[in-house]
Amino acid sequence: xSTATHHKGQPDTAAPAIELRGISKAFGPVQANKDISIxxxxxxxxxxxxxxxxxxxxxxxxxxxxxxxxxxEIFILGQKTAIPDSQAAIAAGIGMVFQHFxxxxxxxxxxxxxxxxxxxxxxRPSLAKARKSLxxxxxxxxxxxxxxxxxxxxxxxxxxxxxxxxxxxxxADILILDEPTGVLTPAEADQLFxxxxxxxxxxxxxILITHKLREIMExxxxxxxxRRGEMTATVKTADTSPExxxxxxxxxxxxxxxxxxxxxxxxxxxxxxxxxxTDEKGVERLKGISLExxxxxxxxxxxxxxxxxxxxxxxxxxxxxxxxxxRVNGQDLxxxxxxxxxxxxxxxxxxxxxxxxxxxxxxxPYTAWENSVFGYHNDPAYQKNMLLMNNAGILKDADDMxxxxxxxxxxxxxxxxxxxxxxxxxxVVAREIERNPDLLLVGQPTRGVDIGAIEFIHKQIIALRDxxxxxxxxxxxxxxILSLSDRIAVMFDGQIMGERLPGQTNxxxxxxxxxxxAGKAA
Amino acid sequence: MDxxxxxxxxILIPLISLLLAAIISALVILAIGExxxxxxxxxxxxxxxxxxxxxxTLYYATNFMFTGLAVAVAFHASLxxxxxxxxxxxxxxxxxxxxxxxxxxxxxxxxxxxxxxxxVFGAAWAAIPAYLQARRGSHIVITTIMxxxxxxxxxxxxxxxxxxxxxxxxxxxxxxxxxxxxxxLHDILSPLGIAFSKAAxxxxxxxxxxxACVAVWLLIWRTRFGYELRAYGFSESGAxxxxxxxxxxxxxxxxxxxxxxGMMAINNVMGEAERLVMNAVEGAGFIGIAVALMGRNHPxxxxxxxxxxxxxxxxxxxxxxxxxxxxxxxxxxxxxxxLFTGALDNMVRMPLEKLFLALRRKEG
Numbered sequence: 088x089s090t091a092t093h094h095k096g097q098p099d100t101a102a103p104a105i106e107l108r109g110i111s112k113a114f115g116p117v118q119a120n121k122d123i124s125i126x127x128x129x130x131x132x133x134x135x136x137x138x139x140x141x142x143x144x145x146x147x148x149x150x151x152x153x154x155x156x157x158x159x160e161i162f163i164l165g166q167k168t169a170i171p172d173s174q175a176a177i178a179a180g181i182g183m184v185f186q187h188f189x190x191x192x193x194x195x196x197x198x199x200x201x202x203x204x205x206x207x208x209x210x211r212p213s214l215a216k217a218r219k220s221l222x223x224x225x226x227x228x229x230x231x232x233x234x235x236x237x238x239x240x241x242x243x244x245x246x247x248x249x250x251x252x253x254x255x256x257x258x259a260d261i262l263i264l265d266e267p268t269g270v271l272t273p274a275e276a277d278q279l280f281x282x283x284x285x286x287x288x289x290x291x292x293x294i295l296i297t298h299k300l301r302e303i304m305e306x307x308x309x310x311x312x313x314r315r316g317e318m319t320a321t322v323k324t325a326d327t328s329p330e331x332x333x334x335x336x337x338x339x340x341x342x343x344x345x346x347x348x349x350x351x352x353x354x355x356x357x358x359x360x361x362x363x364x365t366d367e368k369g370v371e372r373l374k375g376i377s378l379e380x381x382x383x384x385x386x387x388x389x390x391x392x393x394x395x396x397x398x399x400x401x402x403x404x405x406x407x408x409x410x411x412x413x414r415v416n417g418q419d420l421x422x423x424x425x426x427x428x429x430x431x432x433x434x435x436x437x438x439x440x441x442x443x444x445x446x447x448x449x450x451x452p453y454t455a456w457e458n459s460v461f462g463y464h465n466d467p468a469y470q471k472n473m474l475l476m477n478n479a480g481i482l483k484d485a486d487d488m489x490x491x492x493x494x495x496x497x498x499x500x501x502x503x504x505x506x507x508x509x510x511x512x513x514x515v516v517a518r519e520i521e522r523n524p525d526l527l528l529v530g531q532p533t534r535g536v537d538i539g540a541i542e543f544i545h546k547q548i549i550a551l552r553d554x555x556x557x558x559x560x561x562x563x564x565x566x567x568i569l570s571l572s573d574r575i576a577v578m579f580d581g582q583i584m585g586e587r588l589p590g591q592t593n594x595x596x597x598x599x600x601x602x603x604x605a606g607k608a609a
Numbered sequence: 610m611d612x613x614x615x616x617x618x619x620i621l622i623p624l625i626s627l628l629l630a631a632i633i634s635a636l637v638i639l640a641i642g643e644x645x646x647x648x649x650x651x652x653x654x655x656x657x658x659x660x661x662x663x664x665x666t667l668y669y670a671t672n673f674m675f676t677g678l679a680v681a682v683a684f685h686a687s688l689x690x691x692x693x694x695x696x697x698x699x700x701x702x703x704x705x706x707x708x709x710x711x712x713x714x715x716x717x718x719x720x721x722x723x724x725x726x727x728x729v730f731g732a733a734w735a736a737i738p739a740y741l742q743a744r745r746g747s748h749i750v751i752t753t754i755m756x757x758x759x760x761x762x763x764x765x766x767x768x769x770x771x772x773x774x775x776x777x778x779x780x781x782x783x784x785x786x787x788x789x790x791x792x793x794l795h796d797i798l799s800p801l802g803i804a805f806s807k808a809a810x811x812x813x814x815x816x817x818x819x820x821a822c823v824a825v826w827l828l829i830w831r832t833r834f835g836y837e838l839r840a841y842g843f844s845e846s847g848a849x850x851x852x853x854x855x856x857x858x859x860x861x862x863x864x865x866x867x868x869x870x871g872m873m874a875i876n877n878v879m880g881e882a883e884r885l886v887m888n889a890v891e892g893a894g895f896i897g898i899a900v901a902l903m904g905r906n907h908p909x910x911x912x913x914x915x916x917x918x919x920x921x922x923x924x925x926x927x928x929x930x931x932x933x934x935x936x937x938x939x940x941x942x943x944x945x946x947x948l949f950t951g952a953l954d955n956m957v958r959m960p961l962e963k964l965f966l967a968l969r970r971k972e973g
Contacts, residue, residue, distance in 0.1 A: 406849050429852030439850070447850040450843045457836070462851035464836055475831045 102165030104129040104261055104292035105150070105181075110159035112145055119145040121316045123159070127309075129260075132283060132293040134303040134324070137313030138336055138537030139508050143296050146313070147263050151183045152176040163261075182254025186266040188246050190238045196249050197221070197234040200256050217256065224255050228285050243391075244275035251282065262286065263294045268302060272391050273565060273598035280306050298538075300329040301566070312336055337539050345542075347549045350573040353382035355417075356557035357403075357526050362411035364398045364581075372398040373409065374581040380526070380557040385548070387572025387589075388561045390601050395581035396561045397442055400530045403559065404439040405432035406447075415526055429462060438519035440512075442530030442561065448515040449503040456485035456499035459518055492517040493543065509540030516544055520551055527551055530561045545571060565594050579603040613965035619905055623950055625957045626903075627917075630949040634942040643934055655927025656920045664794060664809015665926075669893075670919030671811065671876040674818040676897025677904060677911040678825050679731075679870035684906045685829055686862035687842035692738060692753025693870040694894025695760030696731040700871025701878040702764060703730030705772065705885035708785040719789040723879050724817060724872055731871015732864040734760060739863030743856045749863070757894070768887060781886040791880045812880035818915075821869060822908040828865070829908075838862055870894060896943075902951040914950075921946060 103126040112120040119142045127133040137143050148154045150161065152170040161168050163179045170176050176183070190199050197217055205213045218234055225231050232241075232248050241249075247267060254262055264283075268276040283293055283306060295307060303310050304324060311321040312335040320335050333341045357380040364373040373395050380386045390396050402409040405420075405428045413420040415435055421427045432439070439462075441447040449458050460469050460481055471477040485499040494506070494513045503511055512532065519527060529548065533541040548571060552558055562568050568575055569589050577584045577600035584600040635645035656666045676693040683690035690696075703726035713719035738752035768780040777783070791812045798805045829835040841848040841858045848855060873893060878885050900918055904910025925939030949957075 404850065405852060428854065429850055431852065433852065441850050443846075446844060446846045448847075450840045450847050452843050453840070461840065461847075464833060464851075470833070475827070476833055476836060478831065 101129055103127055103162070104131075104164060105294070106162040106165075107146075107150070108160045108162070110146065110149060110156045110161075112142075112149060112154060112156050118316050120149070120156070123313075123318045125311050125318060125321060127261075127292055127294060129164075129292050130287060130290045131308040132287055132295055132306055134307035134310040135294060135296045135313060136298060136300070136303050136310060136332060136336060138298065138539070139535050140315075140537070141313040141336070142316040143313055144265065145316075147183070147265060147294070147296060150176065151181060151263065177257050177259070180258060180260040182251075182257060182259025182262050184247065184250040184254060184262065184264045184267060186269060188243075188250055190246060190249060192239040193237060195235050195237050196232050196241075196252075199238060199249055200234075200253050204257055220256060221252060224252060228255070228282060228289065230255075230282060242275075243270045244272075244278060247271070247279065248282070260290075261292045261294070263296070265296045266298070267295070268297070268299065269563075270392060272601050273594050274602060276302075300332055303332065304329060314338060333538060337537070339539075341538055341542055345545045345549060345570045347571075348553070350384050350552065352384045352573070353555055355379050356382045356415065357559065358412070358414040359403075360412040360414075362399075362402065362409055362413065364395075364402050364407060364409040366398070366407075372581050373402070375411070376578075376581075376583055378576055378583065380559060382525075382557050383552055383555045384573045385552050385558040385560055385571055387568040387575045388559065388578055389565060389568045389575055389597050390563070390578035392563050394578045394601075396578055397530070398581075399578070400439070400442060400528050400559070400561055403432075403437065403528050404441065405429045405437075430465065433462060433522070436525035437528065438522050438524035438526070439528040440515050440519050440530060440532055442534070444508075444511050444515050449511060451504040452502055454500050454502055455489065455494070455506070455514055456482045458503050458514055459485035459488055459499070461518065463518070463522060488517050488521060489514070492547075507537070508535040509537045512536050512544065513540060516547055520547055524556065526557045526559070528559050528561075531563065532560070533562075533564065533567060565597060568597075569594070577601055613962055617961060617965060619907075619910065622954065622957050622961060623903055623905075623914075625961070626949040626954065627946065629957070630942075630945040633949075634945050637938065637941060638934065641934070641938070643932060648928060648932065648934065651927055651931055652920075652924030655931075656924035659806065660794075660804065661806035661809050662923060662927075664806045664811040665923040666916065666919040667794070667811040667815055668809065668876065668881065668919070669922040670915040671815045671818045671880075672873050672893040673896050673900045673915035673918050674822060674912060675873035675876070676870050676893050677900030677915050678821055678897075678908060679866045679868075680897045680901035681904065681906040681908065681911055682825060682829070682838075682869060683862055683866035684901060685835075685842045686838045686858055687845075688739075688742070688859065688862055688866070689750050690735065690753055690863060690866045690870075691750060691895070691898060692735060692756045692760075692867070693897045694890055694892070695753070695757035696734045696867040696870035697873045697890045697894050698757075698760040698764050699734040700727035700731040700874035701885050701889050702767060703727045703871065704874040704878045705782050705785075708789040708879060709772070709782060713786070713788045716789060716791055720791060720813065720817070720875065720879070723789070723875050727871040727874040728868035729871075731874075732868035734871070735863045735867020736860065739860050739867075742863075743859040765887065768885065772885070779886075782884045785879065785883045789879065790883055791875075793880075810881040812876065814876035814880045817872070817875060819912070821872065822912050825869070826908040834861065870897070899947040899951055902947075902954075918943070918946075 105127045108124050110120050110123040123146060135143050145154065149156045150170065152172040152175050161170055168179050170179060191202065197214055200221065201213045201217045221234050230248050230252055232245060232252065238246060267279060271279060287293060297303060307324045309321060310324050312319045312332060314336060359376055359378050362373055362376040363371065365371050376399060378386065388396050398407065401407045403413065408423045408427055410422060413422060415437060420435065421431065445451055450461060469477055469481055482499055489497045489499055492513050494510050532544050532548065536544065548558060560571055572589050575587045575589055577597055579601060580603060587597065638645040638648050656662045676697060679693050680690055704723045707722050707726040708719060711722060713722065734756060738749055738756055741747040741752050742749040772782040773780060774783040791814065794811045795805045795807045797813060829839065837853045838858055840851065841853055841855060845855065877889050882889060896918055900911055900914040904914035921943050925942065928934050929936040929939055
């Protein structure tokens with residue numbers, strides 16, 4: 088804390104907090120980790136970056152005792168340590184904050200913190216002890232949380248703090264955070280980074296797993312890059328650049344910024360007026376949305392997940408009923424009746440890349456060729472006769488389509504579940520774009536998709552726009568919204584907080600809108 | 610990547626399960642002081658050693674093919690139809706009505722009419738639970754099983770009060786007219802010069818059952834409806850995304866399922882008894898669940914599993930007849946087969962998956 092560069096690392100004199108030597112792990116024929124060695128010095132933040140399926144999560148699962156490595160050794164503070172299960176990991180001072188929180192929703196913060204770490208059969212002494220210890224942790228690290236708040240009543244940022252507190256309560260000196268900013272607003276992410284900074288200053292060691300280059304550059308001291316199960320490089324963050332890291336991740340040069348021409352908007356394609364949606368529990372999810380998209384234009388919807396973006400996509404895609412007016416090409420859509428289903432929407436020239444490809448966009452046990460017509464399977468082109476489908480024809484078309492969209496492996500007979508996230512998404516995007524729709528609804532197009540595929544999918548979306556189609560893009564990735572959209576609307580609590588032009592706004596301003604702080608009139 | 614090759618999944622696992630069931634059954638037979646090897650010989654001889662035995666084995670198998678297909682079709686839509694028993698009872702009622710009250714000129718026309726009637730009655734009986742599930746969310750497992758009891762009560766009432774000929778003591782319909790009697794395998798095969806037992810009940814319905822297997826295969830894997838049915842079965846949210854109506858799938862899948870269960874009546878009611886009696890179904894509706902489980906819900910698997918269960922039924926009856934092994938023990942053996950092939954599937958599957966992974970790693 089004595090020098091100005093306090094937050095960029097500690098002297099490298101002590102033994103590494105964690106050292107992995109020659110870790111290998113295979114799942115059947117898939118080599119998830121291949122001879123991986125890293126050293127993480129105490130009091131530093133070490134980033135691990137890599138595409139989906141590069142083996143980051145497997146490596147951390149080995150460190151946390153979920154998997155047993157086929158080969159290799161783990162050293163904690165210079166001591167060789169066996170970690171057969173998560174109990175052993177906790178005993179060795181390792182704490183993990185998962186991407187999906189492992190909290191009991193209807194328990195209080197305090198109850199969640201002691202869960203699994205109770206001292207005896209009676210709860211009261213444990214709770215009292217935990218309360219005291221939480222108070223100390225709060226002052227020590229700036230981790231303020233109301234110990235009596237119920238988890239379901241607090242925001243995701245707070246929930247994440249509870250996860251960190253859980254680890255610290257169990258005396259963790261080494262914290263592993265798996266994609267911690269995925270669910271946070273930019274402001275919440277900044278807060279998290281301040282906390283991590285403080286933890287580092289107090290001597291904790293942090294491993295940060297992420298696929299966001301910006302975060303790596305912002306907070307880490309050293310960074311390791313993983314590709315296809317191998318550790319391709321470990322460098323000091325100060326000595327590298329986002330471009331260099333991206334190249335190490337993908338194995339070739341990638342364009343981080345999407346290249347696109349200014350939009351040439353045409354006639355209005357989609358008009359939404361005063362749209363309301365109430366869910367099955369009677370909660371109003373959309374509270375009077377109005378927006379319009381012109382042909383040849385991308386409207387990006389920014390917002391923290393759960394503020395009505397999903398419902399907006401679903402009502403437009405015919406998956407749920409709503410009230411209000413939606414016009415496509417000047418014609419009203421049926422929002423409640425017989426023609427308010429996905430099939431009717433497709434007939435009206437609306438294609439939909441849904442937010443959750445595994446639960447909605449694809450039938451996971453179906454083969455790629457079966458999935459290649461999913462939603463369009465009633466098209467006469469796919470029927471052999473009155474009774475039977477033209478499976479051979481669909482298979483052939485799927486084969487062509489997979490080649491055009493560079494789906495790997497290009498085998499239409501494989502089940503969707505056997506493709507990587509990026510290739511699954513390519514199948515969905517290909518299917519929807521090939522239909523040449525007037526309006527394309529896109530939800531989280533690159534969630535869980537590797538950088539190479541992101542670039543490709545973005546190009547496809549831009550190309551469709553340039554053909555004069557209207558595109559509604561919903562994403563929780565602000566960078567994606569900023570780089571693709573021609574206009575940006577920010578949603579909060581079922582309403583549109585405001586519209587901005589990407590060139591005239593910044594993540595901070597959008598972040599405020601996303602948090603429900605009304606900005607100046609657009 | 611799949612954990613093991615497909616052949617291991619569809620052939621090896623059922624065979625190992627079957628073997629385990631056989632071993633336990635052998636131990637049980639040993640424990641009551643009988644000779645298991647002699648018992649197996651007796652079962653094989655009784656069920657497969659003569660055309661008479663085959664005639665019974667195939668007769669039972671025909672029943673199980675229909676009820677097994679019924680369970681399989683619904684299962685592909687992730688609906689668990691355990692009302693096959695009641696649907697088959699109602700199918701029998703349909704067959705009885707059409708055979709008794711329509712003057713059929715020839716058995717072939719009567720068979721067509723009876724098949725249609727059986728299917729319609731079975732489908733209608735399945736349609737009510739289907740509607741309750743699709744519109745009211747009443748769980749199909751609960752409603753279909755309740756409908757089995759209601760079906761029994763309905764049948765009881767109809768047989769006692771409506772269809773029973775005056776003066777007859779027994780709650781059953783009168784004998785169906787001769788024109789509706791179906792040719793047995795003996796009648797079919799003897800013109801071809803093949804001798805087949807005259808006394809065995811297997812009849813032309815077997816051919817209908819095999820055709821039904823083919824039709825179900827086409828329906829599930831080659832038609833648009835089958836595509837939607839399986840998609841709905843795998844992922845309801847996916848179906849909603851694609852614009853597949855859950856109501857339509859639930860109704861149609863259950864009605865096809867009920868129709869297939871009902872069609873069993875052309876075998877047991879029209880082909881064998883030639884009149885409708887109270888307990889005509891004899892649990893075949895429930896055996897259908899085991900048959901579908903063991904046949905992996907694939908029509909060809911159902912076909913094979915139905916023949917296996919036909920063998921167990923007929924062989925079991927022989928055992929009870931010729932040894933001091935009590936009839937109840939036969940049920941125990943059948944239950945063991947169901948237990949191992951159905952409920953304990955994972956017990957065999959998991960070690961086998963591990964084995965295949967280990968083998969593959971060695972190769973790789």
